[in-house]
């Protein structure tokens with residue numbers, strides 16, 4: 001790969017199953033030099049049903065081939081719209097994640113995508129990390145470290161992604177290299193939007209609780225919240241990661257509640273898991289910078305603001321794009337893989353030593 005910064009196109013199909021994000025980042029795999037265009041391809045109702053059916057499945061399970069078709073079709077259509085791309089980072093769609101058991105499963109075929117787009121594609125980012133004893137997730141932390149330096153942060157900050165699952169990266173931007181000791185600490189906080197989405201889907205036939213309108217009219221059932229927080233996951237030391245459906249008991253905890261109280265309680269659980277996660281930060285961050293769709297939920301954001309000492313701000317306040325950060329991250333990680341740089345380390349996934357995950361497919 002040529003020296004210096006390149007235009008990397010990253011694509012992410014997240015655990016919310018809402019669609020595919022794609023975005024360009026200009027980077028040499030260490031520093032961010034700038035950001036380029038971005039776009040989004042929503043999954044249709046039928047496509048989403050196919051993906052839901054395949055959740056929890058492993059390669060060769062019955063519903064995986066149909067899910068692969070959906071994922072490939074969406075990515076091919078979306079990514080073909082971009083011009084002047086040097087390399088693609090293709091995450092695919094996580095269907096199952098069990099790093100200490102069966103492994104991690106992202107559906108999507110990088111060979112096929114490279115052939116269709118006529119571009120080098122980096123994919124299968126998580127397997128190598130899991131094989132070396134890591135959690136395989138979260139993988140965005142090294143990118144968060146680059147973001148902290150890009151925005152000119154001079155003291156520790158934390159990035160919180162509120163997607164289907166939540167993840168937190170504490171960053172010390174004074175440490176120059178992301179893989180150096182003390183630069184980052186990262187982990188999944190707990191379920192974020194996925195349980196609220198599932199509730200709205202089951203009870204109201206809606207995709208999500210827009211602007212927290214339903215949760216706003218309900219109250220948090222504290223007994224259910226306390227039972228949820230008894231789960232040993234929250235006291236486990238990071239790094240640690242979660243499957244999308246890692247807390248199946250959440251739904252039974254709110255089963256008897258009204259729609260509004262159930263939405264408020266599941267939203268409260270998402271917030272409380274972040275608050276428990278903040279206790280693991282080596283020192284209090286100067287800011288909590290929030291990305292992912294949950295930053296648009298005023299109920300969730302207010303729950304965090306009232307409980308935390310530091311300012312809680314959407315990443316837009318520091319000039320980043322909270323809808324595209326994960327897509328940009330996989331573009332950035334693709335360049336790291338191509339240049340032989342690590343994509344995770346002991347403080348981000350618990351992997352034995354820093355590792356560069358990802359296969360490279362050439363057209």
Ligand SMILES: Nc1ncnc2c1ncn2[C@@H]1O[C@H](COP(=O)(O)OP(=O)(O)OP(=O)(O)O)[C@@H](O)[C@H]1O
Pocket residue numbers: 013014015016017018161162163164165166193194197207208209210211212291292293294296297298326
């Ligand atoms: N206006 C809004 N009000 C409330 N919630 C919202 C709003 N906009 C988006 N969301 C929530 O954000 C979700 C999408 O978030 P995002 O795109 O960050 O998830 P993802 O990338 O699929 O997840 P992950 O980061 O876990 O892979 C939606 O499914 C919805 O729950």
Ligand SMILES: CC(=O)N[C@H]1[C@@H]2OC[C@@H](O2)[C@@H](O)[C@@H]1O[C@H](C)C(=O)O
Pocket residue numbers: 014015094097104136137138139140141161163164165166167188241242326
């Ligand atoms: C296994 C998997 O796909 N995990 C996702 C999921 O969604 C959010 C959280 O759980 C995070 O750990 C991860 O995604 C981001 C992009 C990551 O790897 O950093």
